[in-house]
Amino acid sequence: MKMELLYEINSGVTTAMKFRTLLRHIREGTKNIFRNGWMTFASIAAVTTTLILVAVFLALVLNLDQMARNIEQDVQISTLIDVTADEDQIVQLGEEIEQIDGVAEVQFSSNDNELSKLIESMGDEGQAWSMFEQDNPLNHVYIVEAGVPEETEVIANQIEELDNVENVLYGKEVVEQLFQFNNYARAIGLALIIGLVFTAIFLISNTIKITIIARSTEIGIQKLVGATNSFIRWPFFVEGALLGILGSLAPVAVILGGYYYIYNNFANVINFRFVELLPFDPFAWQLSGMVLVIGAVIGVWGSVMSVRKFLKV
Amino acid sequence: MITMENVSKTYSNGVTALNDISIHIDRGEFVYIVGPSGAGKSSFIRLIYREAKPTKGKIIVSDRDLSKLKERHIPYLRRDIGVVFQDFKLLQKLTVYENVAFALEVIETSPRSIKRRVQEVLKLVGLEAKEKMIPSELSGGEQQRVAIARAIVNNPKVVIADEPTGNLDPDTSWEIMKVLEDINSKGTTIIMATHSKHIVNTIKRRVIAIEDGVIVRDQQRGDYGYEI
Numbered sequence: 001m002k003m004e005l006l007y008e009i010n011s012g013v014t015t016a017m018k019f020r021t022l023l024r025h026i027r028e029g030t031k032n033i034f035r036n037g038w039m040t041f042a043s044i045a046a047v048t049t050t051l052i053l054v055a056v057f058l059a060l061v062l063n064l065d066q067m068a069r070n071i072e073q074d075v076q077i078s079t080l081i082d083v084t085a086d087e088d089q090i091v092q093l094g095e096e097i098e099q100i101d102g103v104a105e106v107q108f109s110s111n112d113n114e115l116s117k118l119i120e121s122m123g124d125e126g127q128a129w130s131m132f133e134q135d136n137p138l139n140h141v142y143i144v145e146a147g148v149p150e151e152t153e154v155i156a157n158q159i160e161e162l163d164n165v166e167n168v169l170y171g172k173e174v175v176e177q178l179f180q181f182n183n184y185a186r187a188i189g190l191a192l193i194i195g196l197v198f199t200a201i202f203l204i205s206n207t208i209k210i211t212i213i214a215r216s217t218e219i220g221i222q223k224l225v226g227a228t229n230s231f232i233r234w235p236f237f238v239e240g241a242l243l244g245i246l247g248s249l250a251p252v253a254v255i256l257g258g259y260y261y262i263y264n265n266f267a268n269v270i271n272f273r274f275v276e277l278l279p280f281d282p283f284a285w286q287l288s289g290m291v292l293v294i295g296a297v298i299g300v301w302g303s304v305m306s307v308r309k310f311l312k313v
Numbered sequence: 314m315i316t317m318e319n320v321s322k323t324y325s326n327g328v329t330a331l332n333d334i335s336i337h338i339d340r341g342e343f344v345y346i347v348g349p350s351g352a353g354k355s356s357f358i359r360l361i362y363r364e365a366k367p368t369k370g371k372i373i374v375s376d377r378d379l380s381k382l383k384e385r386h387i388p389y390l391r392r393d394i395g396v397v398f399q400d401f402k403l404l405q406k407l408t409v410y411e412n413v414a415f416a417l418e419v420i421e422t423s424p425r426s427i428k429r430r431v432q433e434v435l436k437l438v439g440l441e442a443k444e445k446m447i448p449s450e451l452s453g454g455e456q457q458r459v460a461i462a463r464a465i466v467n468n469p470k471v472v473i474a475d476e477p478t479g480n481l482d483p484d485t486s487w488e489i490m491k492v493l494e495d496i497n498s499k500g501t502t503i504i505m506a507t508h509s510k511h512i513v514n515t516i517k518r519r520v521i522a523i524e525d526g527v528i529v530r531d532q533q534r535g536d537y538g539y540e541i
Contacts, residue, residue, distance in 0.1 A: 218404055
């Protein structure tokens with residue numbers, strides 16, 4: 001190890017790349033982009049298509065994940081009281097619930113109160129429900145809060161055993177359904193994205209192969225006059241990364257524009273208690289950053305494949 | 314400078330290009346490599362700048378044992394060796410100046426030293442007035458002089474020339490020989506494979522003759538020795 005180090009120093013070589021050299025690699029890589037016109041275009045288009053899909057799926061999956069987590073975090077259990085229970089029994093039930101381990105708070109809400117909450121949550125359309133005010137079909141409810149979210153299920157099961165309880169509602173089923181839907185979406189999205197990523201990588205590596213072949217004389221002379229392998233390879237990595245980054249520009253625009261539009265136009269409509277879109281800032285920016293990085297990685301990967309196969313240096 | 318000990322080279326297709334050759338070339342020598350086509354001259358030359366690897370034997374070039382040389386150290390060997398070919402191998406889109414500067418750029422020389430050094434060697438090969446031209450605007454002899462300038466621009470210890478006059482008419486060939494002799498007189502070792510009887514017999518130097526992969530003659534101030 002020491003010997004090699006000494007050797008490199010003796011050869012007048014330092015391992016750190018000079019800034020001037022880095023600039024040179026970037027310049028050469030950029031030139032290559034313009035060299036093979038429509039293959040460059042095809043590569044960029046493939047990256048763009050891939051990344052738009054990646055972005056849509058990521059936005060969907062991350063939002064659904066967030067919703068599921070919100071619901072999970074919701075520690076409220078609605079205990080629907082049997083309509084046949086009289087006042088004493090209701091009070092007794094309330095006391096019994098309070099005695100369960102882990103229960104933090106128990107609050108009584110009458111059926112009238114529940115109805116007005118329902119009407120309120122539905123907005124304008126909720127007015128239709130006002131006709132039920134005379135003949136309320138809803139139950140009286142005990143709203144129970146667990147001290148910690150993880151105990152919600154245990155507490156709910158215990159409440160279900162008590163007398164005069166018609167039903168116990170809490171977020172579990174919704175959460176499970178959401179998670180399941182999310183899993184499906186993820187599987188399908190992932191398969192699609194992997195296929196597209198490989199197409200994009202393939203196209204990029206082909207584009208770079210063309211560059212390598214076009215510059216084979218130059219590369220041969222570089223080797224002859226003592227250019228190091230990394231010196232020869234760098235411009236191709238730059239070219240790949242640039243193809244990836246150029247391909248991610250349109251998707252970034254789509255994310256920023258699209259998410260801004262959706263968030264501002266639909267966020268209010270679909271905001272129920274749990275269902276809440278991730279806020280534009282920082283989510284859209286983070287997603288854009290992610291897409292940009294994925295694009296660059298695809299590009300570099302494509303160039304690494306070509307360089308390995310076609311650049312025997 | 315260059316030592317070969319019992320070197321053999323067999324290609325993957327089974328052809329034995331060199332068979333158990335041993336040779337020593339000192340610093341500052343001027344050596345002709347002669348012999349019929351396909352005798353192993355090119356293999357001999359390719360072994361020196363580690364374009365090919367010997368199947369057997371030991372090669373030492375400017376204190377480096379090539380059989381032990383790691384792939385990633387090959388570039389540093391090449392910086393000690395200038396190579397000139399029959400077909401010049403210039404980049405057609407670059408000017409004379411840029412073609413020569415290219416060899417310094419890839420080894421990360423500073424722009425100021427590049428400028429000074431390139432002008433120096435262009436003067437040495439007599440092309441300082443044509444530095445802005447591109448190769449297609451030059452004669453064959455001028456193009457070969459550019460190639461020589463590129464080969465010597467980073468001060469190599471040895472210049473290897475594989476039939477440098479092969480594509481040139483006799484008058485132009487003398488031009489090239491004059492430049493190579495110049496370089497040699499400044500202390501650079503020159504190894505030149507050639508088919509030119511006229512040159513070998515006129516500018517008398519050490520002659521190494523290779524036939525069927527073996528050295529059949531090694532003679533100071535030798536003759537070409539073949540009838541063409």
